[in-house]
Amino acid sequence: xxxxxxxxxxxxxxxxxxxxxxxxxxxxxxxxxxxxxxxxxxxxxxxxxxxxxxxxxxxxxxxxxxxxxxxxxxxxxxxxxxxxxxxxxxxxxxxxxxxxxxxxxxxxxxxxxxxxxxxxxxxxxxxxxxxxxxxxxxxxxxxxxxxxxxxxxxxxxxxxxxxxxxxxxxxxxxxxxxxxxxxxxxxxxxxxxxxxxxxxxxxxxxxxxxxxxxxxxxxxxxxxxxxxxxxxxxxxxxxxxxxxxxxxxxxxxxxxxxxxxxxxxxxxxxxxxxxxxxxxxxxxxxxxxxxxxxxxxxxxxxxxxxxxxxxxxxxxxxxxxxxxxxxxxxxxxxxxxxxxxxxxxxxxxxxxxxxxxxxxxxxxxxxxxxxxxxxxxxxxxxxxxxxxxxxxxxxxxxxxxxxxxxxxxxxxxxxxxxxxxxxxxxxxxxxxxxxxxxxxxxxxxxxxxxxxxxxxxxxxxxxxxxxxxxxxxxxxxxxxxxxxxxxxxxxxxxxxxxxxxxxxxxxxxxxxxxxxxxxxxxxxxxxxxxxxxxxxxxxxx
Numbered sequence: 001x002x003x004x005x006x007x008x009x010x011x012x013x014x015x016x017x018x019x020x021x022x023x024x025x026x027x028x029x030x031x032x033x034x035x036x037x038x039x040x041x042x043x044x045x046x047x048x049x050x051x052x053x054x055x056x057x058x059x060x061x062x063x064x065x066x067x068x069x070x071x072x073x074x075x076x077x078x079x080x081x082x083x084x085x086x087x088x089x090x091x092x093x094x095x096x097x098x099x100x101x102x103x104x105x106x107x108x109x110x111x112x113x114x115x116x117x118x119x120x121x122x123x124x125x126x127x128x129x130x131x132x133x134x135x136x137x138x139x140x141x142x143x144x145x146x147x148x149x150x151x152x153x154x155x156x157x158x159x160x161x162x163x164x165x166x167x168x169x170x171x172x173x174x175x176x177x178x179x180x181x182x183x184x185x186x187x188x189x190x191x192x193x194x195x196x197x198x199x200x201x202x203x204x205x206x207x208x209x210x211x212x213x214x215x216x217x218x219x220x221x222x223x224x225x226x227x228x229x230x231x232x233x234x235x236x237x238x239x240x241x242x243x244x245x246x247x248x249x250x251x252x253x254x255x256x257x258x259x260x261x262x263x264x265x266x267x268x269x270x271x272x273x274x275x276x277x278x279x280x281x282x283x284x285x286x287x288x289x290x291x292x293x294x295x296x297x298x299x300x301x302x303x304x305x306x307x308x309x310x311x312x313x314x315x316x317x318x319x320x321x322x323x324x325x326x327x328x329x330x331x332x333x334x335x336x337x338x339x340x341x342x343x344x345x346x347x348x349x350x351x352x353x354x355x356x357x358x359x360x361x362x363x364x365x366x367x368x369x370x371x372x373x374x375x376x377x378x379x380x381x382x383x384x385x386x387x388x389x390x391x392x393x394x395x396x397x398x399x400x401x402x403x404x405x406x407x408x409x410x411x412x413x414x415x416x417x418x419x420x421x422x423x424x425x426x427x428x429x430x431x432x433x434x435x436x437x438x439x440x441x442x443x444x445x446x447x448x449x450x451x452x453x454x455x456x457x458x459x460x461x462x463x464x465x466x467x468x469x470x471x472x473x474x475x476x477x478x479x480x481x482x483x484x485x486x487x488x489x490x491x492x493x494x495x496x497x498x499x500x501x502x503x504x505x506x507x508x509x510x511x512x513x514x515x516x517x518x519x520x521x522x523x524x525x526x527x528x529x530x531x532x533x534x535x536x537x538x539x540x541x
Contacts, residue, residue: 002317004308006284010291019291025438026290026508029495033074036089040113047113051207052184053251055094055111058144061255062100062107069098069107070518073129075506077122078499088115089499091123092147095130097522100142101263104525106134110147112185118148124165125501131168133504136432137526140178140267142258145195146185162190169197173537180261182254183208183234192232199538200261202246202254203234210237243540272528277336280313282513289509293375293414293439303328303343303373306413310334310513316341319362320355327352329359331368335517337524343373347380348420353393356423360400369407369523371516372431374424375414377446397423402430407523409516412436412503418445427502433519436494436503437512443492450488451481 009015037056044054053061063069071094078089092115095108108130110117119127134141172179181198187210195201195210203210211232218224218231229236237244246261248254289309294301308314311332318330326346332339340363342356363370379385379394401408401423408431416426421442425431436442444450458477462469469477490496498506507515 001313001315003283004304004311004314004316006305006308006314007302008284008288008292008305010288014294015291017295018293021295022290022293022437022439022509025494029075029438029498029506030508032078032086032089032495036087036114039087040111043113051250052112052146053255055109055113055144055146058184058251058255059094059107059109061252062109062142062144062258064099064102067099068518069096070515071096072133072504073126073498073501075495075498076126076501077120078495080122080499081120083115083120088120090114091126092117092119093123093126095126097133097139097518100140101259103262103265103267104139104522105262106130106139106141108141109144112146112148116148117146122499122501124162128165128168129501129504131165131172133433134177134179135168135172135175137522138175138177138529138531139522139526140180140262140265141172142262143179143181143194143198144255144258145181145183145187145191147187147191149188149191166193166197169194170537173197173199174534176531176533178265178267180258182248182258183210184251184254185209186214188212188214196243196540197537200246200258201244201540202248202257202261203237203244204248204250204254205234207250208234208237210243270530271525279333279336280315282309282311283314284309286310286510286513289512292509293437297415297441300345301375301414303345303375303413306373306512307332307341307343310516311341312336319359324349324351324355327356328373329355332371334371334513334520337517337520338368339371339516339520340368341371341373342424344376344420344424347377348394348397348423349380350385350388350390350393353379353390353397353423357393357396357400360397360404364404364406367406369409369520370404370425372408372410372425374410374412374416374421374426376417376420376424377415378418378420379423394419394423398429401425407432407520407527409519409523410434411507411512411516412440412442413509414440415446416440416442432523434503435505435507435512435515436498437509438494438506440494440497441492442497442502443488447485447488447492451485454484455481 075089076091077083079086092111094111098107179198180200181195182202183195187195189212192210209228209232215226238247246257248257286309292301292305307316316330316332326349328343328345330341332341379390408425410425410431422429427434455477462473494506
């Protein structure tokens, strides 16, 4: 045992200040989530009168009672595009990983009570991310569909790539990963392909409709007059067109059928039986994680304090600690699951990069998943680092991160800047899962540094052109510098990043161990599973 002895003074003023700031940040993003739910629920009564179950109640009926559910990207689209008041956070789509009939699945529900269920750019990006998670981790996917379709005002910016979601559905089916969709309302035009490309389809009698052109468009285009039921009703698709597989009597019955289908698949029958593993809890309270990150981002902190509060027994077998102390590497267990961990205590040096690359190769050799705990300003710069081969060693580090096949899980604890974001398995390096703490930052560089660089460039340009740095030009350059700083701060904070689906969601630091343990289990189960692939996906005949 190599138990970490904490140096954290939880009674100090600095710790208490950190705790207050983080608690406020956690409350901020939780309050946004609550406002979205409350706003949606205020619209529910009139839909309930028509027989529709509200989206989150549908989700509760779908999931196994009492089983864990990890909601993902709950703030996608927050204050983006047309969401001027934050009520569109979540992208009109509730999604995550939970259990249905004892099977771990991606469960997704169209939130028709938020923006009418219309799909904007970030909502579409979130949908694509859920499909990617299902494919990579071999998770069946269940969709409860009732969407207003794509937001036509914004479609001009996204239509060229809009087929990616349908393509992902086809790949899932061909990969042997089942998709089940219940259509609770209307599925029109492109929206009709999502349920039809699913492997199992459930429509609700007198409620579901699916067609490429609804009655108004049909009349305008061809002059033909047809009713909803004639054109695309649930009974027509069940009895005549043969598009539908199961006919439900109401909302709840459709969800019951989806659960029954999942149970009948025998999805877990070939998974190896895992022995029961006993493990120790960390020696220090998880709530203390909220007070570790300093209020001032320039103040360093020891990532071992985070590790001590997520590792079983606070046991951390550190690798090559004497060679470089700025890039932490070592082995831990989280709820009995082995894990290699890489964290930052300083900028990444040439030695730190070489050490990290070597450690990744060792984890690849042993099949050990990797956890990245990120707080880095990037790679160290200067004459000495350059002569030490920082570019060469940094490239090796990034190569190792990118090409290793073991699952990568990233938690952005503090800052994630520049190429350090790449080396620490940022979004571009395709980790299996990436979560962020509130108050974290992802940016090409610090806002103050960016402003300073642009100021120096502007001053040099004035002098090169024969001008002078008088009061007027200095004032203009200063204004440009300050605007750069404020713009970068607004675009690089945790809320802005998660809104653009740069991560899979913000998490309360106190939940870090539970979240990592859950997704480690998802990754392990997916890698152990054998699926029956086919060439084209299941054709609806």
